[in-house]
Amino acid sequence: MVIIKYYKGVESNLYNYKAMQAEIKNIDLELNELKNEYNGCSSISYEEKAAPTNKFNSSVENEMIDRRLKPEQLKIKKHKLEVQLQKIDNALETLSEDEMHLVELRYFKKLQFKVIAERIDRNEMYCVCLKSKIIKKLIPLIFLLDK
Structure with a gap:
């Protein structure tokens, strides 16, 4: 049961490899945007309550928390x-050229085994x-497990 969890975890990491790279780039963009974004102090807005409450809802406080x-x-x-x-990259470096080619076709290009078998000139069962x-x-x- 434990091996299935890790097996699916590795496959999930490989399938999502490009999405993780894109997410890192998007986080960098968001961080740059936050550096350049500043609302500053403003007068009371209509969303804020003018009457005393126990809830803090000041635009200045909210901005400071967000910033x-x-x-x-x-x-x-x-x-x-x-x-x-980096863990995935390090692990992939241990693969042979044929193994890496199969990983690229299956997980990065998301091809079916039938197509992969045709491309590498092997049968589906081998793949x-x-x-x-x-x-x-x-x-x-x-996953840094003992072998």
């Missing part, structure tokens, strides 16, 4: 994605077995 917390949250998220991508071997090889490298 301080959001960049930190984005930096933490970016760091986690970068670490995960399925090789994929399984590759994933089992990557599990301890990506």
